[in-house]
Amino acid sequence: MIKQKSTSSMSSVINKEKSKHKSKSSKGTNKHQPTSIPVVENVRLVWLDQNLDENQNNFCRSAITEFRHVINSIKTFTEYDECLNFLKKIENEKVCVIVSGPLCQRLVPEIHDRLHIDSIYIYCDDRKPYKKWAQDWKKIKGIFSNTVPICEYLKQSVQKCEHNAISMNYMPTNNTKISENTMEQMIYSFICPQVLKEILSTIQFDEQHFTKFIKYCEEIYHENEQELDNIKRFKQTYREKTPIWWYTDNCFLKSMVNRALKTMDMKLIIQMDFFISDLHRQIEQLYVEQFRNHSGELMKVYRGQGVCKTDFEQIKHTQNGFISFNNFLFATKDSNIALNFARHVVETPDQIGILFAITFDPLKLTTPFALINKIGQDEQPANEYLFSMSSVFRVRDIKPIGETNRLWQVHLTMSPTDNQQLHTLTEPIYEETCPKSIGWGRFSMFSIGMNQLEKAQQVYKGMLEQTSDDYAKSGIYHQLGWIKDYQGKYEDAILYYKKTLEISQKINPTDHLDLAMSYNNIGLAYYNMGNYPEALSAHEKALEIRQKTLSPNHPDLAMSNNNIGMAYINMQKYSNATPFCKRAIDIAKRSLSPTNPYLKQYQSNFDLIKMKS
Incomplete structure (x- = not known):
């Protein structure tokens, strides 16, 4: 098949x-x-x-x-x-x-x-x-x-x-002990937030995004009077305040953004994509305004937080390599404030307190950041900075603070040389992210290419909730069906393929090739389930449309004839299978090269009939 x-x-x-x-x-x-x-x-x-x-x-x-x-x-x-x-x-x-x-x-x-x-x-x-x-x-x-x-x-x-609740990804430079598959997965996780940031910059958001997000939040917080009041306030006054003001407000937004980026929950990210984009753009704008005349002097900021023991071991193994933070990242110039955060964490038995000491040239940093004291809520600490999502640094020195083994300082840097090495490490897979594509389809195609099918499904389902266009829905259902098909979940695949077919029948002529493709894929899923009569019925409908629309020597006609023949073979109706398999070979000989694998497969199927007959 x-x-x-x-x-x-x-x-x-x-x-x-x-x-x-x-x-x-x-x-x-x-x-x-x-x-x-x-x-x-x-x-x-x-x-x-x-x-x-x-x-x-x-x-x-x-x-x-x-x-x-x-x-x-x-x-x-x-x-x-x-x-x-x-x-x-x-x-x-x-x-x-x-x-x-x-x-x-x-x-x-x-x-x-x-x-x-x-x-x-x-x-x-x-x-x-x-x-x-x-x-x-x-x-x-x-x-x-x-x-x-x-x-x-x-x-x-x-x-x-x-x-x-900050997700960290790691890129060691000494990777001799890391398998190729593991390294590929690490690079995928490392560059995903960067790809996400690039995608957000290509999307034109309208009022519909905002309205759907409000409705989504009302559903999530339907039993929470306090947050419903905050949602109402957000709905009525969002444009009167800045994104940073809202992000630092004591309401649902920061938690939702942190959750979405920490877990890379694409459905949630797509729900609030406009706000993540607005927040990034404001930080980017402030970065330009605040550091336009910077002298090039190195800056040093601090961040204290807790990590689990597994993450700490990973940080140690990444020394001289790179670490990225999915989330928007708060940092301060006051080391004592940051250290107090880290010390407080030590009270939790399964956490390690980390004081990140970050040194960098603001003019050479690839991720924008901004001083937010007069922009966020009034209670924000003095000298607090907010880095945009997907900030990347090199891990330098790691040393204990005091005599305990539960409190450590990790020195992070980023220089032009570091940027070049990072580019060399990630460029081969970055080219697979479809960088010339725009919108959420880019992320799903990249995820499929990296065999991250669950992530691709999240994107497609998020896209479904954002669109009311039938043509777009048809394509999304088709892709979801293909993913389920690839995973061997054929009943789910059929449901999605049938949704595609239903929309195609509504928006296209009865002989449109999109209908033939849907019937073909439904037939394949039934075939893989062992339901050969249903497979036969679907492939016959696909062939009928293709015969009306395609030239007599088109390879898709060979495909449909072969698929019908295979359904008959598995139903042990060899005489019924023979003409279809012969026709598949004849068309393939006229339309494909002699070495084409499809032609060889059609011939093999016909030989099977002769053996069984």
């Missing part, structure tokens, strides 16, 4: 307090509410208690409303096993866990050492049974009998987690 494709004791607490709280209904609860809410922030809250009942208990609903002012994504459980299984599956977020007294001694040992568990809060009326035991678990922040102090601790945890 030939494929065709296009390029508590909680109960006592609850019983005592539930009469104090009146049920609150969130603004817009029934508005745009999707069946499944995607995670768009880096922190989520999990609450386990056998007595939780959101539907019947006013206190529970009120507590969740308060918690949601700090963390939007909240999952409650009454069953221990269900909660544990859920926690084990989480990979890309930090998790704060509230657990009742009766279940804490069972749950904490199971989850405490998992990297994604940030902090644990025991919620019960009687502290005495757990007070001494809890001291042995560093992630337990305390034992609480009301929600107010938990909310305060959660705010601190979220602030810390968001600050540290």
Whole structure:
């Protein structure tokens, strides 16, 4: 077959307090509410208690409303096993866990050492049974009998987690021990944010992007009164403020941007692409204004943050190589402020505190940055800089701070020589990013070429949500079908191919070749599933259209005849297969070279008939 494709004791607490709280209904609860809410922030809250009942208990609903002012994504459980299984599956977020007294001694040992568990809060009326035991678990922040102090601790945890939610990619220069496939994957991850930045510069955003983003946010935060107010404010006054002002505002935007770039969640990036682009452009503009007359003197800024032990080992292995940061990056001239961030991280047992000391010539830096003290929110620290996404530096010295092995200084630089070496390392794969293409299609084509099919799917699905054009939708469904086909998920492929066919039938004449391609691909998917009658039916329809439209010697006619013949062969109807396979060979001989592999395959199929007959 030939494929065709296009390029508590909680109960006592609850019983005592539930009469104090009146049920609150969130603004817009029934508005745009999707069946499944995607995670768009880096922190989520999990609450386990056998007595939780959101539907019947006013206190529970009120507590969740308060918690949601700090963390939007909240999952409650009454069953221990269900909660544990859920926690084990989480990979890309930090998790704060509230657990009742009766279940804490069972749950904490199971989850405490998992990297994604940030902090644990025991919620019960009687502290005495757990007070001494809890001291042995560093992630337990305390034992609480009301929600107010938990909310305060959660705010601190979220602030810390968001600050540290920076994705780093590594490019070692001494790569003799790295396999070719691993190195290719490292280069792909390294240059993806740069390609993303280039793509954003080619897109002309209109009011429709803004409107769809607002609707998307209303769906995500439909139970969060506080963020719904922020969304309304954003909708009404976005153009009155600058992108940096909004990014440094205490609202949903920074968390969403950080999440999108940290995980390279292309659906989320496409939802908020206009804002990421606006933010980058403002930094770029300020960079030109602030450093137009710079003397060329080297600058030094600092950034303190926490990294997991695996990332720290990777940084050490990348010494003299390159490191890139996916996200927009805050840094300061005050080393003490940055060091305090790093020192604070050491309190978390599975984190290493890092003080990045970054030295560079502002005029030679490839990534724009800007001083934002008078541009962001008033509470921004003095001498704070914001680097745009995809900043790249060379890793130089790595040395401990003090006597602990949990606090380190990492010296980063970037010079013209460094830029040239980085260019030499990445240029071969960069050429595969389709640099002359524009828009999101470039990213998906690049991802397919690098066999990053899941990433390509994210892009296509994000594009689907942004377009109302039938012709564009038809092409996107076709590409999604091809990806599923390539992955061997033939039923999913057929669904996408049929959506393409449905649109093509609506916008094209009945003999349009796009319909033939859809029928051909549907037939191939059925064939690979072993459903030969359905495959035959689809290929017959493809052939009928091609016979009306193409010249008698066109190679696609040979393909369709061969595919029909193969369907008959697998149905053991060899006499039916013979004329189609003969016709495929005859057409191929007239249209293809004697050494063409398709001609050889058609001949092999015909020989198979003679063997079976």
